[in-house]
Amino acid sequence: MGTVHARSMDPLPMHGRDLGVNPDDLEVVEAEQETKKEILENKDVVVQHVNIEGLGRTKEDYLGYEISDVFTAKNLIDVMKKSHEARQKLLRLGIFKEVEVLIDISEGDDALPNGLDVTFEVTELKRVTGSYNTMVGNNEGSMVLGIKLPNMFGRGEKLTFQFSYGTKETSYGLSFFKPQPGYYERNFTLNLYKVTGQFPWSSLKETDRGVSTELSFPLWMTDHTLKWEGVWRELGCLARSASFAVREESGHTLKSALSHTMVLDTRNSAILPRKGALLRINQELAGYTGGDASFLKEDFELQLNRPFLWGSVLSASLWGGMIFPIGGRPTSIADRFYLGGPTSVRGFGMYSIGPQNEGDYLGGEAYWASGLHLYTPLPFRSTRGGLADLFRTHFFLNAGNLCNLDYGEGPHAHLQKLAECIRWSYGAGIILRLGNIARLELNYCIPMGVQSGDRICDGVQFGAGIRFL
Numbered sequence: 483m484g485t486v487h488a489r490s491m492d493p494l495p496m497h498g499r500d501l502g503v504n505p506d507d508l509e510v511v512e513a514e515q516e517t518k519k520e521i522l523e524n525k526d527v528v529v530q531h532v533n534i535e536g537l538g539r540t541k542e543d544y545l546g547y548e549i550s551d552v553f554t555a556k557n558l559i560d561v562m563k564k565s566h567e568a569r570q571k572l573l574r575l576g577i578f579k580e581v582e583v584l585i586d587i588s589e590g591d592d593a594l595p596n597g598l599d600v601t602f603e604v605t606e607l608k609r610v611t612g613s614y615n616t617m618v619g620n621n622e623g624s625m626v627l628g629i630k631l632p633n634m635f636g637r638g639e640k641l642t643f644q645f646s647y648g649t650k651e652t653s654y655g656l657s658f659f660k661p662q663p664g665y666y667e668r669n670f671t672l673n674l675y676k677v678t679g680q681f682p683w684s685s686l687k688e689t690d691r692g693v694s695t696e697l698s699f700p701l702w703m704t705d706h707t708l709k710w711e712g713v714w715r716e717l718g719c720l721a722r723s724a725s726f727a728v729r730e731e732s733g734h735t736l737k738s739a740l741s742h743t744m745v746l747d748t749r750n751s752a753i754l755p756r757k758g759a760l761l762r763i764n765q766e767l768a769g770y771t772g773g774d775a776s777f778l779k780e781d782f783e784l785q786l787n788r789p790f791l792w793g794s795v796l797s798a799s800l801w802g803g804m805i806f807p808i809g810g811r812p813t814s815i816a817d818r819f820y821l822g823g824p825t826s827v828r829g830f831g832m833y834s835i836g837p838q839n840e841g842d843y844l845g846g847e848a849y850w851a852s853g854l855h856l857y858t859p860l861p862f863r864s865t866r867g868g869l870a871d872l873f874r875t876h877f878f879l880n881a882g883n884l885c886n887l888d889y890g891e892g893p894h895a896h897l898q899k900l901a902e903c904i905r906w907s908y909g910a911g912i913i914l915r916l917g918n919i920a921r922l923e924l925n926y927c928i929p930m931g932v933q934s935g936d937r938i939c940d941g942v943q944f945g946a947g948i949r950f951l
Contacts, residue, residue: 529553529561530588530597536604540577541636547664548572552600561585565600572602574666576640577633580605607632617646618920620825620947621832624648637663653677667705671696683833685724685842686731688816689716707743710771712736715816725840731815738773741766749787753948754857754874754915756795760785768817769808775817776808794858799951801826801882802850806889818845821884822905822936824945826851828880829907829927831937836884838935850900851882853951857913874913876925880951881906905931922946 532552534545548571555561565583572581581604588597613628624646631641640659646652655675662668677690692713699706715735719728742765749758762783769776781803790796807813820833820843827835836846856877860870883904887896911925923945929938 525558525596526556527558527561527596527598528594529555529600530592530594531599533599533601534604535601536606538606539609539636540604540606540633544637544663545572548575549600549602558585558598561598561600569602571666572604575638575661577607577638578604579607617648618916618946618948619648619651620949621823621945622649622651623946624651638666650681651677651679665699668699669697671698680720681833682720683820683831683843684815684845685720685728686815687718687720689718690714691716703746703748705745705747707741709741709743710739711741712738712771712773715814717814717816725842727839727844728815728842735775735814736773737768737775737817738771739766739768739775740771749785751918753918753921754913755785755787755797757787757789759787769811774811775814776811777805777813777817778808779803779805779817781819790856792858794856797853797855797857799853799855800850801852801951804848804887807847813847815844818847819849819884820845821849821851821882824923824925824939824943825947825949826880826951827882827905827907828878828909828925828943828945828951829929829939830905831939834937835882835905837886846884847886848896848900849882849884851880851951853881854879872915874915875910876913876923877910878925879906879908881931882951903931903933905929905933905936920946920948921950923950 529552532549534542534549549568552561552564552568555564562585565585569581569583572578581602584601584603586599586601588594588599609631611630611632613626613630615626617624617626625648626644626646628642628644630643633639634641638661642657642659643655644657645654653675655673655677657674658672660670662670673694673696675690675692675694678687679689680687690713692711694709694711694713697708713736715737717732717735719732744761744763746761747758749755749760760783764779764781766777766779768779781801783799783801785797785799787795787797803819805813805818820836821827822830822835823832833845834843836849837844857874858877860873860875881904883900883902885899885903887899907927907929909925909927911923914922916922923943925943925945926941927939927943929940932938
């Protein structure tokens with residue numbers, strides 16, 4: 483993470499990530515000049531100059547927003563804390579490989595007796611960087627190759643090309659990222675992409691070629707994303723045995739959609755949280771800006787986590803959504819909701835709940851799903867730490883339903899239909915947390931409320947992903 487140095491007349495090195503903010507750790511070296519002999523950590527100080535050394539293509543005015551708070555420090559400890567915060571902001575920009583801080587007594591004709599100079603020594607990233615990694619999605623994996631051009635024009639811009647080859651999906655895309663100076667969380671992204679996916683539960687394959695723009699910004703405790711997407715979709719049959727309903731959906735369509743996503747996330751971990759809550763609400767309006775698809779889609783996700791007895795965690799979650807056709811056009815199989823599998827209602831096949839035709843699942847226009855979970859440490863664990871901390875035992879109860887609605891009926895009829903034929907399951911298993919990337923589950927499931935046409939997984943079921951009910 484780098485080193486922060488503070489100097490009196492002679493160097494006062496302070497090592498470590500905490501930037502030496504504890505006065506007891508400061509090693510005071512006798513100054514050569516009697517006028518600066520006092521220990522500045524107990525005195526008011528003035529930051530006279532803040533310098534950044536090592537800049538190449540980065541524009542100085544872009545960094546001024548990140549370091550401006552250092553000038554407001556009133557004493558040496560405050561200077562060190564604000565320097566640390568500024569260093570973290572500089573690293574967050576994603577344009578520097580290393581950032582180190584040097585705090586020194588001011589020198590020169592304009593130097594004050596209590597004046598300090600702060601210098602940030604930076605090492606910029608190369609103009610072109612490459613990456614290779616693997617990613618885990620919802621019960622699928624992929625290999626990802628990427629090329630990045632960070633800080634293209636000197637103000638945090640980034641151009642990225644990425645190719646992904648997975649078990650169910652292959653994609654490549656080009657994206658341009660531009661943050662707002664001084665407000666990194668406010669940023670603009672432009673994407674060009676092509677995605678080819680296979681959906682065996684529907685005997686469907688889909689190729690999307692599209693462009694999208696995103697504007698992201700925080701508002702109070704929430705994060706918001708406004709998005710426009712224009713996509714040319716090509717749907718086809720994955721197998722000769724595909725049902726007539728799937729064959730009817732085959733062909734080319736154009737979709738132009740506006741969407742808004744709001745996220746409130748106070749969890750301490752996105753993969754296996756011990757405390758906190760998540761609220762995600764998404765709205766999508768298609769057809770208003772053109773295209774063949776025309777609908778209004780609403781869905782939400784709610785999750786609550788609380789520490790329980792003996793190091794265990796109690797978690798509750800609720801998902802739900804509806805899609806409303808507009809202008810008398812039927813919804814597409816590519817836009818509907820799907821439910822079931824090791825990442826949602828466990829004990830059922832992947833997306834194998836709800837309307838189907840000749841064994842092909844067609845999705846639904848409304849759904850809900852809920853889960854109650856108890857996560858506990860492994861039993862008979864002798865000590866804390868080590869590999870055992872990556873595992874949890876898991877007890878769960880899931881329920882949900884997916885169906886199509888008659889929008890000529892009222893809300894009461896809709897709720898009544900969603901309350902009919904509820905699928906539910908319970909069971910227990912083991913969870914392995916893969917850092918903050920993904921998690922693996924191996925559960926013994928007992929499905930209940932099974933309806934005609936549902937595909938079940940009675941017994942052991944394996945799941946991998948980043949988003950679980």
